[in-house]
Each structure stands twice: as C-alpha cells, then as structure tokens.
Amino acid sequence: MEKKGTIARRSLAGTPRAGPSGEGSLETLPDDVVVEILVRVPDVADLFRCAATCKRCRLLIAEPSFLRRRWPEGVSHLSSLLGLFAVQQPREEPTEGDSTAAPMPPFTPVPWCSLGERYSFLTCPWPPDSQAAVLTSRRGLLVLRFVPLNEPTNGYEKTMNLALYDPIAGKGRDLPELKSDRPFQIEGCALLTRADCCPDETRGATSWSFFKVLIIGGDRDEPRHSLHVFTSTTESSSSWSTPRECYDSLEDDDTRVVSQQTTAVVCHGGIAHWLFKNASNLYALSVCARTTEMTLTRLPVTPDQTQPLLGVNNDGTPCLLRLDGxxxxxxxxxxxxxPMSGDSNTGHWHRTKMIKLQRPKRGKIDQAQCVCVGQTSGILLVKDNQEDMYIVDLQTGAMQAVTNWFRGIVVMAIPFEMDWPEFFTRHLANTRIERAKLGGVL
Incomplete structure (x- = not known):
C-alpha cells in the first residue's frame, strides 16, 4: 500500500497535464479537498514543488491557516533541523594521500534534510585571507565572524568583523565593525528577527528589513562582560549601541564567570537567554531585545561534567537540560x-520533569556531555567519553547514534534550523514564486 504522501505527490504531479474535459484537473476539486491533499505531503521540498504547479496551490499553501496546520505552534518539528555547523577535529592525524587530509565541510546535513544534494556541503563565504566562524543561527539565518588567517589571535580583539548571512538564498549583509577600547572575546551571541521582536506584524516581511544582533563580550583583563546591540535600520549610519556592563561581582565571589553556552536561546517576547558558570554556580543571563533590560539568575544546579544547556519549552519559556553521567x-x-510580579524575566527554577532515556541496545555510553540543543526541532546532541555522538528526542527520550554523521571529533556544534512557515510565507505570498530554489525543485 502506498503512503499518503506518495498519493498526494502523484495526485498533484498530474494536474498540469489534465485532459480537455477537465478530468483529473485540480480545478475540479474544491479547495478543502486540495488542502487535505497538500497537508499530507510529507517532504518540504515536495510541498514547495506543489506550490510551483499553479497559482491556486501557491495561494492555498501560503495561507496562514494552512501553515499553522502543517507546522502547529508549540510543537517540535524534526524537519526544521537541516543540519549542524560543527567545529571538528580529525579523529587521527591525516597521512599523505589519505582522504581525511581534505578540508572538512563546516556543515553536516541530517539524513532527512529537505535541501537536496545541492546543499549537501553548505558553506559560508568569507573575504580573502579570512575564515568564517558561525556564532549563532536563527530561523535559517546565520551570524558570522570573519577571522584573518595571517594574524595570530588568542580570541581577544579590539575590533571584530561580523555579517548576517542567508545560506539558502546565498546572500549576506555586513554589519558595522564591533569595537571596544579593551581587548575582548565573544562569549555570547543572539539573533532576533522581526518574528521574534514583532510577532503581531506581517510574517511575510523580508528577513533583512528588521533584525537585532546581541553580543556578550568578555574582557580579557577583568572578570566582566559587556552587552553590544545592533538593530538594523534603513540608515547607512547604523552602528552598535554603547556597551553596557552585564553584571557586577556575583555574591562577593571574585571567581571569573565564563560562558557555558555561546549561542543564546530565544523565547517568546524576544528575550535571549545565555548560560554562564563559575567554579560553584550556574547562572542564566536574560536580555530583553526590545528594552535591553538584563537580569541574572542563579540556578539551583551546580556545574558538573555533563555540561547542562538551556533550551526552550513548547510554551516558549526557557528550560535547563541536564543528563546524569x-x-x-x-x-x-x-x-x-x-504572575503577580508582572516581570517575565523573574522567577524560580524547579526540576519539573525526568525523562528516562531509551539508549541504543548496542554500545556503552559513559560520561555523556551535552553539546547543543535544537530550539524548534526538539533534539539534544550529546557525546560520551569515547567521542561517540547521539541525538536525543526531548519528547520521547529515544537516542540515536549519529557518530557517522561527522568526520572528526565534535568540539562544538550549532544547529541550523528553518522556520518553515516564515520561509513559505516569504517566498509564496507575492504574485509569483521567487526564483530562489529549494533543493533544486523549481
């Protein structure tokens, strides 16, 4: 028996070649029937291909009600995870003539990636004599930092060059130079789009029309951090805001606070959250993108070898994920x-759930560490002391070994996730489909 998705694809594939009598034509079907067919198309690239068959399909798919049904809010969608930008180290020293001597692609697509072979080795552009580092990813966009190859650095600089990049469309936008009077390094980065900061406005607005980039800079010589904010405008003179100190000494503790999670998690209301730690405590640093109000909360969890990470609950509130060893x-x-405080940045942290993990039957997992968490895909990437990699389904606790996805030892990773409703609205809401291809389907 054929799957529903196969039937849907065949039903729509034959519509443009309908006979003169109209038999088999999409025009003979009422809208609600066509919608029922379209909503059963499982593959994102196939759904985009359906939208290209005729104006009627395009308008039905671009309807907000259809997109909400296809991708319900408050539900994790594994299809939103397209791959990971991973910093990797070779598992063994390459030998002459060995294939591992070739440069490793920074992007690792997941097996179910809907982008097609065209994007199997998704890369980022960079200026001559520079290399690009991915700082964060949000709704299919990346924030990149360009590092000169011919200038040795320990990560601390007074000037940094950043850019916003859309790897699907293949276009980017340079940001103004990020400058400081003292050498600093980036210990936190957040990207917020119009959908994050202005959710009530039209979702079809271009991603370049409004966005915010938040940078947490750590001072080289003193145990302090500063917040830098860039807000996109139509003015050519746009620049970074005046740096603001994130926090003073913590509880009379002079121990240096360091970033545990460079990539922020973004929750409802446009609030970015980072995880920091010192020798004895974990802290959640929260910044409201609209007001730049900052709060620092000590978490009732002590740092350990499992490296806990911040995530996002289905209701859009932050959560902390921690594995046992x-x-x-x-x-x-x-x-x-x-609810009486009226402040969404305050509150007490409690352990609200314990999930028993469904470990693979073969192999031994010991001293597991969290690597990264997908905000919309509902996955957690972990590795053990043997450098084996696993993906954990945060809803069911199921674990899948994914060591063979990578070509080396994963030091850190940033999930590349797509907001499909926003993507479809942006490309289908106009009078014609934009020529930006999705996996070569157009």
Whole structure:
C-alpha cells in the first residue's frame, strides 16, 4: 500500500497535464479537498514543488491557516533541523594521500534534510585571507565572524568583523565593525528577527528589513562582560549601541564567570537567554531585545561534567537540560513565573520533569556531555567519553547514534534550523514564486 504522501505527490504531479474535459484537473476539486491533499505531503521540498504547479496551490499553501496546520505552534518539528555547523577535529592525524587530509565541510546535513544534494556541503563565504566562524543561527539565518588567517589571535580583539548571512538564498549583509577600547572575546551571541521582536506584524516581511544582533563580550583583563546591540535600520549610519556592563561581582565571589553556552536561546517576547558558570554556580543571563533590560539568575544546579544547556519549552519559556553521567535520565528544569510580579524575566527554577532515556541496545555510553540543543526541532546532541555522538528526542527520550554523521571529533556544534512557515510565507505570498530554489525543485 502506498503512503499518503506518495498519493498526494502523484495526485498533484498530474494536474498540469489534465485532459480537455477537465478530468483529473485540480480545478475540479474544491479547495478543502486540495488542502487535505497538500497537508499530507510529507517532504518540504515536495510541498514547495506543489506550490510551483499553479497559482491556486501557491495561494492555498501560503495561507496562514494552512501553515499553522502543517507546522502547529508549540510543537517540535524534526524537519526544521537541516543540519549542524560543527567545529571538528580529525579523529587521527591525516597521512599523505589519505582522504581525511581534505578540508572538512563546516556543515553536516541530517539524513532527512529537505535541501537536496545541492546543499549537501553548505558553506559560508568569507573575504580573502579570512575564515568564517558561525556564532549563532536563527530561523535559517546565520551570524558570522570573519577571522584573518595571517594574524595570530588568542580570541581577544579590539575590533571584530561580523555579517548576517542567508545560506539558502546565498546572500549576506555586513554589519558595522564591533569595537571596544579593551581587548575582548565573544562569549555570547543572539539573533532576533522581526518574528521574534514583532510577532503581531506581517510574517511575510523580508528577513533583512528588521533584525537585532546581541553580543556578550568578555574582557580579557577583568572578570566582566559587556552587552553590544545592533538593530538594523534603513540608515547607512547604523552602528552598535554603547556597551553596557552585564553584571557586577556575583555574591562577593571574585571567581571569573565564563560562558557555558555561546549561542543564546530565544523565547517568546524576544528575550535571549545565555548560560554562564563559575567554579560553584550556574547562572542564566536574560536580555530583553526590545528594552535591553538584563537580569541574572542563579540556578539551583551546580556545574558538573555533563555540561547542562538551556533550551526552550513548547510554551516558549526557557528550560535547563541536564543528563546524569551514565546517560540514563534527562532532567528538565523550568523557570516558574510569578504572575503577580508582572516581570517575565523573574522567577524560580524547579526540576519539573525526568525523562528516562531509551539508549541504543548496542554500545556503552559513559560520561555523556551535552553539546547543543535544537530550539524548534526538539533534539539534544550529546557525546560520551569515547567521542561517540547521539541525538536525543526531548519528547520521547529515544537516542540515536549519529557518530557517522561527522568526520572528526565534535568540539562544538550549532544547529541550523528553518522556520518553515516564515520561509513559505516569504517566498509564496507575492504574485509569483521567487526564483530562489529549494533543493533544486523549481
């Protein structure tokens, strides 16, 4: 028996070649029937191909009600994860003539990636004599930092060059130079789009029309961090805001606070959250993108070898994910908001859920560490002391070995996730489909 998705693809594939009598033509079917066919198309690239068959399909797919049904809000969608930008080290020293001597692609697509072979080795552009580093990813966009190859650096600089890049469309926008009077390094980065900061406005607006980039810079000589904010405008003189100190000394503790999670998680209301730690405590640093108000909350969890990470609950609130060392259980800590305070940045953290992990039957997992978490795909990437990699489904606790996805030891990774409703609205809401191809389907 054929799957529903196969039937849907065949039904729509034959519509442009309908006979003179109209038999088999899409025009003979009512809208609600066509919608039922379209909503059952499982592959994103196939759905985009359906939108290219005729104006009627394009308008039906671009309808907000259809997109909400296809990708319900508050539900994790594995298809949103297209791959990971991973910093990798070779598993062994390459020998002459060995294939591992070739440069490793920074982008690792997941097997179910809808982009097609055209994007199997997605790369980022960079100026001559420079290399690009991915700082964060949000809704199919990247924030890149360009590092000169001929200038040795320890990560601390007074001037940094950044850019916003859309790897699907293949276009980018340079940001103004990020400058400081003192050498600093980037310990936190967040990207917020119009959908994050202005959710009530039209979703079809271009991603370049409005966005914010938040940078947390760590001072080289003093234990302090500063917040830098860039807001896109139509003015050519746009620049970074005056740096603001994130926090003073913590609880009379002079121990240096360092970033545990460079890529921020972004929650409802346009609030970015980072995880920091010192020798004895974990802290959540929260910044409201609209007001740049900052709060620092000490978490009731002590730092350990499992390297906990911040994530996002289905209701858009932040959570903390922590594995036990043997990788048998996953703890989820959630911040409970006091409704009387009127402040969404305050609240107490409590352990609200324990998920028993369904480990692979073969192999031994020991001393597992969290690597990164997908905000919309509902996955957690972990590795063990043997450098084996696993993906954890945060809803079911199922674990899948994914070591063969990578060509080396993963040091860090940034998930590349796509907001499909925003993508479809942006490309289909106009009178004609933009020529930007999705996996070569047009």
């Amino acid at each position: 043997k990788c048998f259980m996953l703890e989820i800590w959630t911040r409970r908001i006091d």
